Every structure is written in C-alpha cells, then in structure tokens.
Amino acid sequence: MSNGNIEEAPRSTAASVRGDFVVTGVSKRYGGVPALSDVSLTISPGTVHALVGENGAGKSTLGKIMSGVIPPDEGTMSLGGESLSFKSPRDALSHGIVTIVQELAIVPGLTVAENVYLGVEPSTAGFVRRRQSRRQFRELAKTVGFDLSPDRLAGSLSIADQQKVEIMRALSRNASIVIMDEPTAALSGGETEALHGIIRSLVRDGNSVVLISHYLSEVLALADVITTLRDGELIRTVDAKDATEETLIEGMLGHSLSSAFPEKVVAQEEKPVVLEVEHLQAPGVNDCSFVLHEGEILGIAGLVGAGRSELARAIFRDSKVSGGSVRLKGKDLGGHSPSRSIRRGLVFIPESRKEMGLLVGRSVKENVSLSRLDLVSRLGWITGIRERRKVNEVMKSVTVRAASIRMPVFMLSGGNQQKLMFARSVMCSPNVLIADEPTRGVDVGSKRTIYDLLTEMAGSGMGVVVISSDLEEVLGLAHRVLVMRHGRIITELSGEGINEQAVLAAAFAESTNKGTVPS
C-alpha cells in the first residue's frame, strides 16, 4: 500500500536527528465555539499521517496549530522531547515544520530558483549570487528528484509544479515535517499522481507528511496512520492497514440527529413548481438541473469546492451564466444582475455575511431596508417613520433583539447578524430563498431560531434552498437533498433515502468510481 517505515540513508536534513512530533491536549475555540477539543497525536519520522473528517471537523485548524499559523488555546507540542511554542509560521519553520496550503504562496513574477530561496538568497553585500543560487537549486532538485528548470517563471508553471516549488522551498529550509492541506484539490489526475510520488519520496527520506484530505482513496493509498476527527474531537487514530473507506466514513459520521431541528412538514400533495433550473452552465457549475416546489426545503450537500455556492450564484445571476435556463414561477429569469433577480422574487443569503452581506459599520435599520428602499421611501426620499416601522416589523418576525435599530451591526452577535440577513430577505417577500451556509459562525441558540425561520418561510409557501457543509443541518431540514461534486449534481435523495451514509458516499465518491449511489 505505502512505503511506510523504510528508513533509508538519512539526508542532510533535520529529519535525521529529530524524534517524534507530539501534540498533546490541543484545544481551540472560535468565539466560544470549540473548533478543536483536547486532541493528541504523535507524528513519527518517515510516515504519512493523514487527518480525515467532514467539513468543519477541525482538520485544518489542527494543521494550522501544528504549523504555527494560529496558537492553540490549550495544549502543548513537542518535537523529539523538546517543548515547542510557536508565535508564527516562521517559528515553526525554524523547527523544521512547514505547511503547504491550498492557496500557494509563490511569487509568479520571479523564477523558480528565486522563489525557492525567497528571503534567504545567497548574497554578497546585498547582491544576489545567482550562480550559486542556481547551483544550490540543482543540488536540491537532484536530491528530491524534481525536474524543474531554475530559470522558468514560477507563474508559468502548472499548479503541481508550483507545489513542487513550495515543497523545495520547505526543504531548502531544512523542513522535516510537511503539512499539506488538501494538496490535490486543485490538481488534475496526472498532477495528482506526481504529487503522490513526491509525498512518497519525502517520507522515504525520513521526513514526515501530515496529509489533510477529503479524498479517502488517496488517504488509504498514501497514509501510514490515519486520524479521524469529528466536531473538533479526535475519534480515533488507526494504522492505515486496518482502515477501509467504510470504517473511515463511519468514524467521520456524527451521532444520531439531535432534536435541534423543527419537525419536517411534508406536503400532502405535490405542490406547484416555483423554481426550475435546466442545464445551467456557469463558472464552477456544470450542467445542473433541478426543480423546487412551493413550500419545500431543498438541501444541497457536497464538499467545500463542489460548486454549491457557484450554483447558487449562477441561479441568482451573480455570475456569468453561459448556458441553460432558470425559470421562476414559470417565467424565464433573464437578466444579468442580482437586482433584477430580487425584484422578480428570488433572494440569496450569501455564505459570508461580513464580506458579502452586511455593512458592518452602518446601522441595523440601514442594513435591513437595503434591498427594499422603495418600501420605505416616497419619490426617493426615505421616510424615517415608515422605515422604522417596517424594519421593526420584520425584525420581530426574525426575532432579532437589538437595543436599537440605530445600533451599528458590528456590535451584534454573529447569530443576530445572520438574522439580519434573514430580516432583509423577509422584507423582499420572495418566492424563493437561497441560503448559503445559513448557520455558519452562529451560536447554538440562534441556530435553532434560524432553522425555525427557514421552516416557517417554507411553511408560508416559499421555496427554500439550503446549502450547508453541516450535514446534520441538511438532513435535519431538507425534504429533498441534492449532492454536488465537481460542479455537477451527482445524486438526488428524498424521503427515506436521505441519510448520512448516502450523502457522504456520493460526496466522497471518486469520479472514476460509481457515478451515482443507490439511495
């Protein structure tokens, strides 16, 4: 399966002298919400240690803590018995720990060699010694077995080759523990193979690789040890030999659905269709078709990057649609702007309320009335009384309690900020609501209120689409579930067919594997 523990002649890196990298009792909270609780693991030299889990299970947080990007709230780390405390990624690097994230940190306008030695260029009196830098580069490239020209512009390389540059940069600074967060997410099949080769050669030389990946087959093929996380907790760490795709999925699953959700009201008869999407083509969206009925909550599940938000934005006409059609109440929803979509009765709550939703420095009132200023004005003149009355009215319906509607939004809690997004939508009295990650960064109490709101909106005859990375949320709310992958809708689940196994199996299925999964 993998080339595990073969300790070959050690290279001249720190790997030869270091011992185990031990993480003990690490916890991290974001605004009171635990992202990681009491996680301990040991990474031995010469192994690939994989971290698996659902979106939000805490894998990336753990990776960031191990590489000094963020500090843990609690817990300790040590390397070969020496206790570590990182203040910055640079600190971690000085101990040989480096992280390679999805967003690569290369400078496209510099050459490969310049990128590798960025900040540590061999120089004399401030002048870079190019020849020496190239020679060092060739030596390094030979050791790791990469075939890269030092003089090419880094920006002209494929993503896999850019990743090689990052890896070489890491190794040129004597990194011995490389943390890779979803390294193959952006790669083609061939490039993925190449990267797998790199990972194998790294561990063969006595380095360790921490592999964070959604792709279970990749994990099983490469890893020596696999740690499963769920809701920030370590479920188990097993030898890869003892793991199968089934046991991993089982470990990643949450406990049974909690009663945190309102009761699903299933329509007696088929309600009329309110939204029809046919063969929609847009950036990140590949030939998507589905229908949404009045009073229905449709869940869209899938991994991060599967194209869920892209689909929502294409329907909302926020991105360039290159083909297909969207019909709202039977009428073609043309146009090229969100403003038209809103007027036609389609509203969208974007995934990031701070970046895409709210004017955080402005008042609650201004934020709520923003989409429907026509309702609170006459001939373009805003009527203070009418605005206050209207805003108070919708605020009551979404149960936001702010001391004053003149309060700036940044003073509200995350949950209340999110409810403002709902208040704005309610004010539009739409036919269809698309909510992208409606409970992200929201406390438990507000979550339930938001679930009630969604159910209530559907109950009033609205068609509701809920996109969520929180699987429980999709399962708990939706009457039907679409699972997306690589910009396509892979499978549709309804009624009894909606369960975690079915959704996860479809979401994680390799494209080479079975295309759809029986529900």
Next chain:
Amino acid sequence: MNEKVETPDVLDVDEEGSSSLRSSVIRVLGSWRLAGIAIPFLILFISLSVWVGPFLTKTNLINILDQQSAYLAIAAAGTLVLVAGGLDLSVGAIYGLAAVVSGQLAEHHSPIIAIGAGLLVGLGMGVANGMIVAFLKINPFIATLAMSFVISGIALKASGNNLIVLSQNSGFYKFGNTVFLSIPSAVWITLVFVAILALVLAKTTFGRRVVASGGNAEAARLSGIRVNQIRIITYALSGLAAGYGGVIDTSRLLSAQATGVPNLTFIVLAGVVVGGTSIGGGEGSVPRTTIGVLFIAMIYNGINLTNIDQVYQQIVLGVIILIAVSLDVWARKRRV
C-alpha cells in the same frame, strides 16, 4: 408565528441589560466625527476673531465664502464620490476646461449658452470618468488621473493657452456677482447645490445606495443595488460640480485659463478628508465636508491677514491632512 412568541430563545442574551449603555456608545460614535471637525473649526474661528482684527468683518467673511464657492460645490460632490468608494482626481482639469469653454462662449454668445456649455462639459467629463471606472474596471486613482491629463490637454487646445479676459458689463458677469442680502449669487447658488447634495446623501434612497456601494460593494450588489450605476452618477455629479466651479469662478473673476487653479483637486480633497469622510468609502457627510473646506480656507485667510509667509500655508495644510487621515485610520481600527 404564534408559538414563536413563547420560545425562550427569542431573547438574545447579548443585548439585554446593557441597552442603555450601548445606545449611548452609539450616540458618541455617531457624533464624534462631527465634533472632530466642528470643535477645531470653532476654536480657530474664535481665535482668529480675537487675535486677528480684520478677520471678523462682514467683508472678510463674505469674501471667504465667495472665494470658496467653487471649492465648496466640488467638495460636496467629491464627498459622494468618496463615499461610493471612488476617487476623482480630475476635478481640477474639468474646472479648467469648463472655465475656458464658458469664458470663450461668453465673449460672443448669450450667458445662458456659456453657462450651459460649461456645466454640460463638466457633466460629460464626469460621466466619462464614471464609465471608465465602472466598465473598464480601472482603479479610480489611475483612471481619473489619466483623464485629468486628457481634459487639461483639451482645455489648453481649446483656449490656445491664452488667458481669456471678459468685460464687466456682460450678463455672464451677473451670474456670479449679483448681490442679494449683501451676499453674492455665487455663494447663494453654491449653498443651494451643497444643501441639495447634503440631503441627497443623508436622506434619500440614492444616498443609502451610495453609502452601501462604498461600504461593501459586494454586499450592496447582492442586495440588489446597481453599484456601477450608482458610482457613475456620483462621478457625473462630481464633473457637474467641477464644471459649475469653473463657470462660477470665470464669472466672478472675469478671466479664465486652461490651467485653472493649481492644486485645486488636492485642496478640495483635503477639505473632504479633513471633514472626516473616509478615504476608504462607505462613510461621510456633506455638512462635515463644508466645515472641512471652510476650515482650510480660514487657515489660508488667517495666514494672509497676519502677513505670515505664504509658504507656511502648504506646510500647515499638509500637516492637517495627515492628522485627519490618522484620525480616520484610528476610528476604523476601533471597529472590529
């Protein structure tokens, strides 16, 4: 809805109890920016009145307003541009072009044509700026800077680089110099224009959309606001104001030159920023801008009246801008 009322989670803990504290915090936050310029303004006004004899005279004060009419109008419109998330560095050039266009036409045509042409030229250039920024997606700093060269070039060509001098008995002269209640018409027209823009920004749906476009363009777009359209209108208003500035000063001074007033763009921008309008967009007020412009004008006036070396004007202006911008940065940081 009915059973909703009984659910206890309706009440959110985080605002309870501290409501009175919070609303007073808001009131302070809302007013400190106005105080930030109004208090220095009053201190300066009183000091000048006390220490500099000729300052507190009707003639001098009306003179300041008369001289500042172009600046006040351009700065008011410039506030809208900044609040919408833009920047207009071409106002000085548009001012020059409108001045020579109206000046030349006033020599041989009716004042209405001269004034109308000047305003239209300004409006047209403003629309062009807006289109370039919105559709070519060029950074407004670069786009309007480049446009300022183009416009200045056109103005030089149109005037043959000559100083245009008009005679006093034309109707065009009356446009800015008709005195009503001992205040010249230039000041009256400017005040009306500024008051309208102040109300537009503070009280209308358009004003709200301007604020939203500059505060968070993505959020504004997803809320159904046509951000491009809003921004084009603000540039158009800025061009119109600059055109008006050129026309009114030509009428007041009976002379026009393609080069306009040196540094006009930056003096106006200084007034806006000193008034506490954020250079980053999403925040600002026309009344504060007015105080800011007059604050700078008073400093200039004070330096003139006391015969201090004019060189200090520049230095003082620079220092004041730095202070104003630091305050803005500081205010933004306080906000999470």
